[in-house]
Amino acid sequence: MTSGAFVRALAMPALLTVALALTRLAHPTFGAFDIQSLALGALPLALAAAAQAIVVISGGIDLSIGSQIAIANVLSASLMQHADFRQSLMISVLVLAAGAGLGLVNGVVVALSRIPDVVATLTTGFIFGGGALLILERPGGGAPAAYLNLAAGQDFGPWLPNGLIVMILGVAAVWAPIRLTRIGLLIYAAGSDPIAAFRSGVDVRAARTIAYLFSGIACAIGGMALTMTTGIGAPLAGAYYTLSSVAAIVIGGVSLTGGRGGMVGPVVAALLLTLAPMDLVFLGIDPNYGQVIQGALIVLVVMAAGFYAYWRERK
Amino acid sequence: MKSCYLSGAASAVVLLAMAGSAAAADKYVVGVSNTLIGNGWREEMICSIKAEAEASGLVSKVIVANRNGGPSEQIADIRNLISAGANAIIINPSDREALNPVIKQAAERGIVVVAVDQAVTAPEAYVLTNDQVDYAKIGAKWLFDKIGGKGSVIEMRGIDGVPADADRHQGFTEVAKMYPDIKVTTVFSGWALNKTAQVTKDLLASGKEIDGVWTSGIDSTVIDAYKTAGKKYAPVVGADNNGFIGQLINMKGDGVSGAAVSNPPAVGGAGLGLALDVLQKKEHPHVVKITPTIWDNDKEMDKLKAAYNPKLDPFYSVAINVPPYTHYTLDQIIACKGP
Numbered sequence: 001m002t003s004g005a006f007v008r009a010l011a012m013p014a015l016l017t018v019a020l021a022l023t024r025l026a027h028p029t030f031g032a033f034d035i036q037s038l039a040l041g042a043l044p045l046a047l048a049a050a051a052q053a054i055v056v057i058s059g060g061i062d063l064s065i066g067s068q069i070a071i072a073n074v075l076s077a078s079l080m081q082h083a084d085f086r087q088s089l090m091i092s093v094l095v096l097a098a099g100a101g102l103g104l105v106n107g108v109v110v111a112l113s114r115i116p117d118v119v120a121t122l123t124t125g126f127i128f129g130g131g132a133l134l135i136l137e138r139p140g141g142g143a144p145a146a147y148l149n150l151a152a153g154q155d156f157g158p159w160l161p162n163g164l165i166v167m168i169l170g171v172a173a174v175w176a177p178i179r180l181t182r183i184g185l186l187i188y189a190a191g192s193d194p195i196a197a198f199r200s201g202v203d204v205r206a207a208r209t210i211a212y213l214f215s216g217i218a219c220a221i222g223g224m225a226l227t228m229t230t231g232i233g234a235p236l237a238g239a240y241y242t243l244s245s246v247a248a249i250v251i252g253g254v255s256l257t258g259g260r261g262g263m264v265g266p267v268v269a270a271l272l273l274t275l276a277p278m279d280l281v282f283l284g285i286d287p288n289y290g291q292v293i294q295g296a297l298i299v300l301v302v303m304a305a306g307f308y309a310y311w312r313e314r315k
Numbered sequence: 316m317k318s319c320y321l322s323g324a325a326s327a328v329v330l331l332a333m334a335g336s337a338a339a340a341d342k343y344v345v346g347v348s349n350t351l352i353g354n355g356w357r358e359e360m361i362c363s364i365k366a367e368a369e370a371s372g373l374v375s376k377v378i379v380a381n382r383n384g385g386p387s388e389q390i391a392d393i394r395n396l397i398s399a400g401a402n403a404i405i406i407n408p409s410d411r412e413a414l415n416p417v418i419k420q421a422a423e424r425g426i427v428v429v430a431v432d433q434a435v436t437a438p439e440a441y442v443l444t445n446d447q448v449d450y451a452k453i454g455a456k457w458l459f460d461k462i463g464g465k466g467s468v469i470e471m472r473g474i475d476g477v478p479a480d481a482d483r484h485q486g487f488t489e490v491a492k493m494y495p496d497i498k499v500t501t502v503f504s505g506w507a508l509n510k511t512a513q514v515t516k517d518l519l520a521s522g523k524e525i526d527g528v529w530t531s532g533i534d535s536t537v538i539d540a541y542k543t544a545g546k547k548y549a550p551v552v553g554a555d556n557n558g559f560i561g562q563l564i565n566m567k568g569d570g571v572s573g574a575a576v577s578n579p580p581a582v583g584g585a586g587l588g589l590a591l592d593v594l595q596k597k598e599h600p601h602v603v604k605i606t607p608t609i610w611d612n613d614k615e616m617d618k619l620k621a622a623y624n625p626k627l628d629p630f631y632s633v634a635i636n637v638p639p640y641t642h643y644t645l646d647q648i649i650a651c652k653g654p
Contacts, residue, residue, distance in 0.1 A: 027398070034398050041391035138481045139386070139410045152416075230386040230413040236474070237385030274391070277382060281346075281395040284378045291382075 007308075008253055012268040019275055027282035032158035034278070039163030040229050042274040043151060044069065047222030048241040049248035049266035050171045051215040054178065056249055058211030059191035059258035060110060060117035064125030065219055065245050068102050070132035070238030072223020077141030077233025085146040096220045102128060103216015107209030125242070132235040141233040151228035163229065167267070170221040174214050175263045187211050192259025247294060248273055251301045272297070342375035343594060345587060346396030346404040350384045354506060355556075355630030356532065356580045357407065358651075360432065363584030363635070364405055365653030366643035373591050377653035386413035393417045403427040403590035405583060408435045411478055427593045431586035433478045434602075441593065443586045443603040443640070445578050447479045450607045451486030451529075454552040454576045457609055458527045461550045461572070465496030466526030469518060473506040473531040483531055504533045508630075515540035525549050532578065534559040535629060538571060554578045555610075558629025560619050563612040574611035575619065579634035581641055584648075588640035605637065 024030045048065050055062040076095045080088045102124075110120045149155075153162045178184045189197035190207035198204050222241070227233060252269035254261030276293050280286075347364055351357050361379055368374035378399055380392035389409050394417060396404050404421060408414050408430050415437040418428050422439035429441040458468065470487055473480040491499055502518070504511040511533040518525065519540060527550045528537055534553020541548050548566075551573040553559040563573050582605065589599055610618045622633040626649065635648050 029398065029400075033394070037391055037394040037398065040394070041387070044387055133475060137475075139413070139478070142412075226387055230390060230410070231416065232386065232410060232413045234385050234410060234413070236477070237387060240384055240388065277380070278391070278395045281378055281380050281392065282399050284376060284399070286379060286381070 009262065009264060012252060012265045012272075016268050016271055016275075019272060019279075023275065023279055023282070026279065030282070035159060036154065036161040036163070037278065038271060038274055039161040039167065040152065041278070042271045043163045043167050043229060044222045044226045045241060045244055045248060045274060046167045046267045046270035047170055047218050047225060048245035049252065049270045050174060050263060051218035051222065052245035053249045053252070053254050053261060053263060053266045054174065054187070054211050054218065055117075055215045056254050056256060057191050057258060057261055058187040058208045059194060060121075060208055060211065061246070061256070062106065062121045062212070062215055063118060063242055064102075064106060064121040064128055065215070066238040066240065066242035067125045067128035067132060068099065068216060068219035068238070069223040069226065069241050070235055071102065071128055071135065072099050072220040073226045073237060074132050074136035074141065074233035074235050076224045076227045077143060078136050080143035080147060080227070081141045083144065085144050088144055088147040092224055095224055096217055099216045099218075099220020099223070100213055101216070103213040103219070104209070106216065107212030110212065111205040111209050129235075129239075132238070136233050136235050139232055139234040139237075141227075142231060143227055148228050148231050151225055163225075166225060166228070170218070170225065171263060171267055173221070174218045178214060179263075183207075183210060188259055190258075244273065247298055250298050253301075253305065343373055343402040343591065344400050345374050345377045345590070346393075346399065346401030347377065347379045347381070347583075348389055348392045348396060348404065348406040349379070349381045350389050350392075350407070350409045351506075352381055352383050355628065356506075356554075356578075356632065359628075359631045359635075359648070360407065360580040360583035362648050362651035363581045363641065363643070364587050365651055366647040367584035367587045367641055368653045369647055370641075370643035371588070371591055373595075374587075374654050384409070386410045389414060390417050393421065397421050397424060397426060401426060402594060403429070403587065405429050405431060405586045405590065406435075407432045407583070408478075411436050427590045429586035429590045431582040432580075438601070441586070441589055441599065441601050441603075443582055443589055443605070445582060445605045445607060447482035448486035448489075450576055450578055451483035451531075452490050453607060453609045454574065455487045455490040455529055457574045457611060458529050458550060458552045459490065459494045459497050461574075461611075462526045464494050467498045467500065467524050469525055469528045470499050470501045471504050471511070471514070471528060471530040471533070471537070472501060473504060473533075475503055480531065487529065504531060506531065506533055508533060508536050511536040512540055516544070519544045519546055528552070530554075532556070534573075534575075535562055538562045538566065538573075542566075542569075548572065550574075552576065555622065555632050555634050556629070557624060557627045557631050557633050560623045560633055561625075561629065564616070564619055564623055567612050567616075572612060574609050576609050577607045577634050578632065579605065579637055580632050581635055581637045581648075584643065585637035585640035588642065 051065050072095050079091045106124055110117050151163045151166045186202055186207040189202050190204045194204045248269040249266045252265030349357055365377050368377045386409050414435055418437040418440050421428050431443050434442045434444055502514050515537050529552045532554040535558040537551050548570045553575055555575045555577045560575055
């Protein structure tokens with residue numbers, strides 16, 4: 001690992017540690033209850049960020065993430081409403097497959113039509129969003145208590161909420177197959193320089209389709225996480241995750257031009273983006289400033305990354 | 316030297332703690348959770364909570380958790396308000412069921428939770444809402460009768476998938492079934508001014524025959540669009556928004572006809588009034604429903620004129636009080652400042 005990569009990998013966790021320490025200072029009763037709040041709040045966003053990161057690293061961008069999450073959310077909540085725990089787990093597999101299918105649709109549309117990703121996924125996003133409303137017209141559905149407990153429970157003590165474990169396992173489940181196999185190399189190559197990758201024998205269109213497929217699986221996990229933390233399916237609840245996922249990956253050091261970035265950054269950024277509104281409530285500040293802070297954070301991080309790159313080139 | 320610092324710090328902490336407990340003994344901290352921002356009605360709702368907190372003299376601080384979001388974000392906000400030490404939490408719920416576990420957690424800590432505007436099913440919560448089904452029913456009935464029971468009507472809904480919109484659509488549909496000669500076209504306004512203007516403009520430009528428009532509360536924009544297009548006004552049903560009521564009064568001579576259905580955002584302040592009563596051990600029923608009223612500019616012009624207030628924001632509802640729960644003045648809600 002080069003020193004630059006090392007600094008980048010540690011920067012985000014360090015930032016989170018500082019933010020948590022400051023929070024504790026401002027709100028001395030910050031404790032296990034709040035760690036649980038943080039985990040529950042950040043869980044769907046972390047998976048949305050993971051989904052977005054994979055696509056952006058491969059050189060695309062996915063504006064249908066919120067709708068994909070909504071579909072997984074309403075599909076799981078409507079099917080699990082009268083199911084027991086074991087059936088719910090089987091339904092989860094079905095939802096994962098459906099998520100992979102939606103991702104594949106995105107990938108194929110982008111690869112075959114050559115419409116820019118922004119336009120293609122914006123369009124599929126509308127279609128998926130409508131699909132979510134067709135599955136569940138208004139908020140409802142449900143899931144067995146044991147299933148909800150998977151993310152909302154505290155089986156490993158109050159300081160290690162299940163939500164945090166689901167977050168880590170869920171992200172790892174989509175990231176490990178990419179990072180540990182040749183798929184990762186193909187996706188990074190396709191995103192970093194598609195022409196060079198093509199000339200080196202990489203099937204760029206296939207690589208990017210696979211990226212969308214894994215992104216779809218991450219969205220499915222995120223949607224089911226939403227079912228676990230809220231106990232219902234809500235056809236519109238996914239909408240907030242599309243742009244938040246872009247914010248998380250930018251803060252998390254994924255380059256929007258593709259080919260650069262990892263998974264630790266976006267996930268930690270999701271935690272930071274969840275912690276910021278918490279702090280505002282603790283301090284009693286109007287949370288409308290939360291938007292301002294989120295924007296300022298993005299600008300600062302992007303500027304810091306720019307200065308760092310500049311400084312390294314000068315050296 | 317070091318110990319000197321420490322003891323200094325310790326005494327400061329003790330002093331702070333004493334100040335904290337002294338304040339907590341006679342004043343309450345109030346939390347507010349709202350998940351739709353940039354909407355005049357919701358702004359007025361929050362202002363009414365701040366005004367009631369100010370007027371009651373019982374509240375030391377109002378903490379507002381206010382952002383766009385769904386149940387997931389709202390659960391997080393309510394948890395943060397619990398952690399911030401709220402004694403009462405006023406919520407405009409984004410869902411009927413999803414908040415129940417966190418409401419239960421709050422109740423277990425002795426926190427009074429009041430859901431306003433839309434209902435929750437948690438038995439621990441107090442619920443104070445406008446009757447949304449009835450809101451749509453009386454407006455639709457007025458409109459259908461006004462155009463003689465037959466013709467083509469626009470149903471301009473709010474946001475698809477939101478509880479209040481679903482309730483209103485149910486009320487509207489029930490009434491429409493009793494008028495077989497009414498043809499309904501449904502569109503969505505998103506409860507947003509820009510989208511309403513666009514939708515209305517498109518409808519008017521389409522050349523479609525429109526005999527009446529029912530809106531889910533974004534009303535003055537529709538009249539404005541008619542005026543801009545230079546079309547003959549069709550009867551419009553709206554809410555008791557100040558700007559719309561002004562149009563019903565001042566543009567009657569130009570042919571504007573319509574009715575305003577009450578939907579007071581002051582349910583927010585009323586929810587706090589109820590919560591403060593409960594905190595002081597006064598008994599209240601768990602469910603309070605406010606029945607809407609309707610004023611049209613044919614027969615109830617006097618009521619419209621009495622309600623209209625040029626000092627108030629055009630997108631604010633004129634119903635600034637919900638007796639007997641609210642105690643603030645008009646100036647206090649306009650100032651929108653809590654303790």
